[in-house]
Amino acid sequence: MCRRAMRARRDCRLTKSFAASGVCFSARARRSFLSVVRKRARQRSLLARRRRLTRSAFFAEGVCGIKRSLREIHGTVECLHCKPTAKGLPERAEGFYASVMARKKRALITGVTGQDGSYLVELLLAKDYEVYGLVRRSSVQSFERIGHVLARVHLLSGDLLDERSLVTALEEAQPTEVYNLAAQSFVKASWDQAVLTGEVTALGVTRLLNAIKTVDPSIRFYQASSSEMFGNTPHSPQNEDTPFYPRSPYGVAKVYGHWITVNYRESYNLFAVSGILFNHEGPRRGLEFVTRKISDGVARIKLGLARELRLGNLEAKRDWGFAGDYCTAMWLMLQQPEPRDYVVGTGRTHSVREFAAAAFREVGLDWRKYVKVDRSFLRPAEVHRLVADPRRVRSELGWKPSVSFRELVSLMVRADLRRLQPPEVVLVGERRSAARR
Numbered sequence: 098m099c100r101r102a103m104r105a106r107r108d109c110r111l112t113k114s115f116a117a118s119g120v121c122f123s124a125r126a127r128r129s130f131l132s133v134v135r136k137r138a139r140q141r142s143l144l145a146r147r148r149r150l151t152r153s154a155f156f157a158e159g160v161c162g163i164k165r166s167l168r169e170i171h172g173t174v175e176c177l178h179c180k181p182t183a184k185g186l187p188e189r190a191e192g193f194y195a196s197v198m199a200r201k202k203r204a205l206i207t208g209v210t211g212q213d214g215s216y217l218v219e220l221l222l223a224k225d226y227e228v229y230g231l232v233r234r235s236s237v238q239s240f241e242r243i244g245h246v247l248a249r250v251h252l253l254s255g256d257l258l259d260e261r262s263l264v265t266a267l268e269e270a271q272p273t274e275v276y277n278l279a280a281q282s283f284v285k286a287s288w289d290q291a292v293l294t295g296e297v298t299a300l301g302v303t304r305l306l307n308a309i310k311t312v313d314p315s316i317r318f319y320q321a322s323s324s325e326m327f328g329n330t331p332h333s334p335q336n337e338d339t340p341f342y343p344r345s346p347y348g349v350a351k352v353y354g355h356w357i358t359v360n361y362r363e364s365y366n367l368f369a370v371s372g373i374l375f376n377h378e379g380p381r382r383g384l385e386f387v388t389r390k391i392s393d394g395v396a397r398i399k400l401g402l403a404r405e406l407r408l409g410n411l412e413a414k415r416d417w418g419f420a421g422d423y424c425t426a427m428w429l430m431l432q433q434p435e436p437r438d439y440v441v442g443t444g445r446t447h448s449v450r451e452f453a454a455a456a457f458r459e460v461g462l463d464w465r466k467y468v469k470v471d472r473s474f475l476r477p478a479e480v481h482r483l484v485a486d487p488r489r490v491r492s493e494l495g496w497k498p499s500v501s502f503r504e505l506v507s508l509m510v511r512a513d514l515r516r517l518q519p520p521e522v523v524l525v526g527e528r529r530s531a532a533r534r
């Protein structure tokens with residue numbers, strides 16, 4: 098869609114909500130309303146761009162910016178940056194810099210202790226965000242995945258089951274962006290805990306959206322939707338228009354979370370987006386998910402700590418990518434001028450059997466000697482084959498995966514070998530994988 102059409106669509110939406118407020122709605126009122134909204138959007142994008150600059154780049158490229166801003170603020174046309182005093186930059190230019198930087202972007206992440214939460218924290222800290230993480234109460238706190246960044250993250254107590262705790266967390270963090278990554282995310286467990294899965298993974302999204310609506314409706318919201326929503330769809334590959342056919346209580350709950358996000362966007366004009374992400378993995382993946390179960394199992398067998406690896410359905414096919422890449426896509430979705438949903442995946446699919454074969458090959462073993470099929474890992478209803486059609490995310494956000502299937506397998510196996518091996522044994526060629534961890 099061209100810029101003009103996007104602007105027309107946004108104007109139409111804005112004026113609709115303006116009209117719905119019951120205020121007298123003349124053409125003049127509409128014009129002035131829109132001009133205010135556009136001016137604010139311009140200011141916001143200027144501010145956002147400036148905040149990303151280093152201090153020296155800010156002053157180097159900010160000559161005209163400072164001049165214009167000072168004209169707006171102080172009524173002077175002088176560019177103070179051009180007239181440094183003996184002591185350096187004039188106070189007012191320094192003051193302007195400080196005030197821009199003080200309004201740093203702030204993000205609240207639910208599910209910050211999970212796989213994606215840990216990669217997203219790193220990404221946002223690197224982009225100079227003030228990062229807040231929501232953590233639910235537990236008798237033993239495990240910050241294994243975010244231990245290395247703990248000192249730079251503000252942790253807030255809260256639970257998706259409790260709306261009041263979400264309101265309090267939002268009031269405390271005052272975020273500009275909220276990433277809702279918290280969920281009961283293990284598909285197999287969702288049959289055993291179907292109600293809990295619905296409470297957290299489905300209704301939890303409504304609670305968080307309600308809290309945002311109450312505290313600050315200008316917050317940008319990301320919902321972690323899932324390719325499990327496509328389930329048994331006959332359409333392949335799956336894109337943003339593919340109908341959903343979930344096959345597990347988890348998939349059903351995610352469909353609810355997706356549609357409530359769309360509904361609140363349309364009903365209350367929130368900047369709320371749903372990222373429909375296909376399987377993404379890495380060394381921080383939970384041990385119950387099949388890729389990590391395999392990489393861990395392979396490392397144990399290689400090191401003599403186990404003799405076999407028991408798996409369920411070897412024929413299931415998934416579109417697997419590296420989790421770090423997918424967090425970049427989440428962030429990109431919240432930086433767009435308009436809220437829109439995106440499918441994120443690699444566009445390639447592989448079976449569990451292929452993953453296992455590649456993982457054993459990585460350590461020079463033949464998978465057929467070690468893998469045993471165990472019916473207890475089969476699911477009441479299986480999702481047989483998923484593969485993304487990621488054309489929209491590629492063309493509109495410029496996103497593409499940086500890690501191939503082979504690299505992902507290698508990355509995970511090597512990380513588990515490193516974790517499990519006795520400290521004195523050193524493997525060669527590990528640097529690249531270490532950097533990725």
Ligand code: NAP
Pocket residue numbers: 207208209210211212213214231232233235255256257258277278279280281282283297321322323324373374375376377378383
């Ligand atoms: P994960 O490792 O299982 O992390 C889930 C997170 O949710 C944990 O931090 C967990 O906290 C938190 N959580 C669970 N129940 C909660 C509650 N009631 N209140 C607050 N926090 C709660 O999941 P992930 O792989 O990082 O995935 C992140 C999100 O993306 C999930 O919503 C998942 O469903 C979705 N998703 C994942 C994939 C994928 O392939 N990874 C694909 C599509 C969508 P504790 O540490 O306290 O347990």
Ligand code: F7E
Pocket residue numbers: 282283284285322323324325374375376377385386387388390407408409410411413414415449474475476479480
């Ligand atoms: O299973 C088969 C299993 O549990 C993948 C979550 O992040 O991605 C994940 O859900 C496939 C299934 O992931 C075993 O039957 C065979 O077909 O690793 P998984 P998942 O169910 O695809 C989606 C996108 C999410 O949103 C979820 O949150 O592997 N499989 N043998 C096995 N799976 C497991 N776990 N264990 C086995 O032994």
